[in-house]
Amino acid sequence: MSVKVALVGATGYTGLEVARRLVGHPDANLVLATARADAGKQISQVHPSLAGLIDCQLEKLDPESIAKRCDVAMCCLPHAASAETCQLLCQAGVRVIDFSADFRLSSLPVYESWYSVTHPWPQRVGRTVYGMPEFFADEIATADLVANPGCYPTSAILPLAPLIKAGLIEQNDIIVDSKSGVSGAGRSAKVGTLYCETNESIAAYAVGQHRHQPEIEDLVGRISGEPIEVVFTPHLTPMNRGILSTIYVRGKGDAGETLVPMIHQCWNEIYQDKPFVHVVDHLPATGHVSMTNHVQMTARAAGNRIVLICAIDNLAKGASGAAIQNMNVMFGLDQASGLR
Ligand SMILES: NC(=O)C1=CN([C@@H]2O[C@H](COP(=O)(O)OP(=O)(O)OC[C@H]3O[C@@H](n4cnc5c(N)ncnc54)[C@H](OP(=O)(O)O)[C@@H]3O)[C@@H](O)[C@H]2O)C=CC1
Numbered sequence: 001m002s003v004k005v006a007l008v009g010a011t012g013y014t015g016l017e018v019a020r021r022l023v024g025h026p027d028a029n030l031v032l033a034t035a036r037a038d039a040g041k042q043i044s045q046v047h048p049s050l051a052g053l054i055d056c057q058l059e060k061l062d063p064e065s066i067a068k069r070c071d072v073a074m075c076c077l078p079h080a081a082s083a084e085t086c087q088l089l090c091q092a093g094v095r096v097i098d099f100s101a102d103f104r105l106s107s108l109p110v111y112e113s114w115y116s117v118t119h120p121w122p123q124r125v126g127r128t129v130y131g132m133p134e135f136f137a138d139e140i141a142t143a144d145l146v147a148n149p150g151c152y153p154t155s156a157i158l159p160l161a162p163l164i165k166a167g168l169i170e171q172n173d174i175i176v177d178s179k180s181g182v183s184g185a186g187r188s189a190k191v192g193t194l195y196c197e198t199n200e201s202i203a204a205y206a207v208g209q210h211r212h213q214p215e216i217e218d219l220v221g222r223i224s225g226e227p228i229e230v231v232f233t234p235h236l237t238p239m240n241r242g243i244l245s246t247i248y249v250r251g252k253g254d255a256g257e258t259l260v261p262m263i264h265q266c267w268n269e270i271y272q273d274k275p276f277v278h279v280v281d282h283l284p285a286t287g288h289v290s291m292t293n294h295v296q297m298t299a300r301a302a303g304n305r306i307v308l309i310c311a312i313d314n315l316a317k318g319a320s321g322a323a324i325q326n327m328n329v330m331f332g333l334d335q336a337s338g339l340r
């Protein structure tokens with residue numbers, strides 16, 4: 001079978017990344033792509049890197065037409081606009097992978113306070129599977145709607161959740177210090193992402209106020225069964241893509257020097273049959289996973305703390321690669337199909 005894919009909001013960076021991945025996917029095809037102002041143009045006019053590889057004419061959104069022609073819609077829109085569109089698509093009968101944060105959190109009041117919007121489809125908050133196949137593959141396989149994870153949360157949840165579940169680290173003494181490439185902010189023009197603002201400069205932002213903090217806490221809590229608290233500080237760095245998260249934790253009990261090997265063993269047990277999560281001995285760098293769906297993580301002892309380091313590509317495992325992985329699970333394909 002070949003999965004027929006609709007790309008909704010195709011003109012942005014995550015849309016481009018999905019289209020690129022579909023070029024090499026043996027069991028899925030791009031059937032249609034939507035845009036607002038650019039409707040009528042070829043997708044390769046909007047994304048010249050696709051020329052000669054994959055093409056179609058951009059269309060205005062029509063949920064009924066998508067339901068007739070496609071098996072799944074990848075919804076690459078900003079939050080709130082995305083939930084509205086996902087509702088129309090699901091009601092028309094198409095399965096949806098939502099790239100936004102609209103259905104990731106368990107709690108409606110938490111979502112509405114962190115995102116400062118009234119949720120357009122509140123009935124599905126807390127009733128949508130989180131699209132991390134490493135933990136939720138069975139639910140993803142039968143889902144009508146999948147909440148694709150946030151980029152920073154992916155780089156924190158994958159290392160933290162197994163360690164909290166195993167009781168190896170303290171739950172309320174966790175600092176997540178993350179650096180992202182500029183593509184994480186999307187393709188639309190903003191002063192903060194101009195070349196002169198970002199080149200040769202690195203800056204923290206949204207300190208204590210970033211909306212990925214509740215997502216990390218919520219998901220690690222759901223996966224491990226234990227509530228956690230994190231301090232999360234994101235930084236914008238002068239690179240196109242990639243996320244490096246350096247996570248400072250404290251060990252529980254008196255494992256001492258054996259804690260780092262215990263952490264590696266815990267991760268190896270959880271991730272041994274997961275195709276994209278790799279426990280490594282070297283210090284991971286964004287360059288080691290760039291343009292791939294792979295995740296690298298390691299642990300080191302440092303004074304009375306343990307430092308966990310995790311590298312991902314924000315547009316691959318942090319967004320579009322994860323979405324392809326979820327699509328593969330939803331349609332009974334090999335998780336790594338199109339992602340090798
Ligand atoms: N970039 C990243 O690394 C990651 C992004 N995400 C999430 O994925 C989604 C897409 O991100 P990304 O591709 O980077 O964003 P972009 O800003 O690059 O693209 C988003 C697209 O959505 C369309 N759009 C914007 N506003 C609206 C609206 N009000 N109604 C309908 N369509 C709209 C635009 O298309 P047009 O104007 O042509 O119609 C635009 O091209 C977002 O929810 C983002 O938070 C998640 C993880 C990582």
Ligand SMILES: CC(=O)N[C@@H](CCC(=O)OP(=O)(O)O)C(=O)O
Nearest residue numbers: 099100101150151180181184185
């Ligand atoms: C570098 C940068 O600006 N990154 C974005 C996060 C990426 C993202 O799109 O996250 P959501 O899907 O949760 O919205 C930010 O900090 O808002």
